[in-house]
Amino acid sequence: MRSLIRQGADVNAGDVGGFTPLHDAAREGHTEIVKLLLDAGADPNAVATEAGDQTPLLDAIGSGSIETVKVLLARGADVRGNDDAGWLPIHEAASRGTPEMVVALLEAGADVNARDAGNETPLHHAVARGTSQAGSVQIVRLLLDAGAELNAVDYQNRTPLHAAVATIDPSAELMRLLLQAGANPEAVDRHGHTVQDLARMNDNKMAPAMLTRALATARRDTGRSR
Template identity: 35%
Template sequence: MSKPTAVIRRLAFILPFILLCAACVQLQPLAPSNQPHQPDQSQTNTTELTMELTLDLIAAAEQGDIETVQSLLAQGAAVDAANSRGVTPLIAAAYRNQLAVAKVLIDAGADVNVQDRTQQSAYLISTADGYLALLKLTLANGADVHSLDSYNGTGLIRAADRGHVEIIAELLQTDIDIDHVNRLGWTALLEAVILGDGGPRHTEVVRLLVDAGADINLADSNGVTPLDHARQRGYEAMVTILENH
């Protein structure tokens, strides 16, 4: 037998074994890695930078620092980003009545209707705290007068219980629900009487509401009307207004 022929026969004999071994190697599963998954460092850095910009913007807005607010916005800080309490830069500015900063933020696209975790918005804060200029600013930029606070109350109810005459007058020029009932079972008129002090400001609030068509017969959950409450408290000026309508 020639040498080439012998070699060929040997190869023919061992070739199946070679192919079988190769297949086994290919099918062998990869050993599981004991190394924990490593997060993308660039993504982590970006997230940290974004949060840092957000917190800095909120702090600057609260302090009324217009230059810093503008600088942070130019660096890419998100105008409606919020902290862990849901407070946005605009809400932070509203709490401190930082009107100039609020204007800058709104011009940059801030949403006046965003609410934090306590259901406060720039608009609702202005109604409760008596910030008339801020209220007008939010109304001019799409404030939703039908938005509700944590007591299911409108801005009108919030202003009524605090005796904010100018806020009441401004809100009555909108299509706000004058007889909306909150979670306590009270309307703006009831709150002005029940939570008011019977003094000139709350009395004027009662007059404004009644003149605007508030239902004087809409009682609380116990069936007590605004007039009954006024009489019980000895608020004679309110009694006179309610009796004459």
């Protein structure tokens, strides 16, 4: 890469999808190459217009490299740059990233209640990932501590609690966190479904028991705090 740059290669040249070398390096989490490209004038906010409007920052989050994410943020990557589904970096991090990425984005000014094209917030995305991915509980706590709206509704009028119950990987712990923070267990979506309805409809047959356990724990803890 250094040799190509010395020979005058255009560091902002895009391929057929609009991906630049910076996109590629960020996607692989190659932090040193990212630094090299940025030093050579690569645009940290280049948009792959023929490939879902991906930005290097979105790609870096997907790579799992917090170092790459931090370098891009320090060099001017826009936390408000979204893809064609309206996903901002904070949505990407809440859905597939790490707690450290969420912290870095919030510190860089990301909106904890930003909406994507489906009117979903980062909290909707975070609870939908369940607990099979490491860091899910911590990410939900971080978002709540940062002021995430507990009862924000998406295009289906579903709250984060609806999302937590309906996901294919439901978690009683995430449900409990939302309920203890004040999520409305009686909220109804645009189809008239309550969280109890969605639990029964979930292909994961443990969902109803998880919700029942989370509700009982939240009520008990609320009673203790009075």
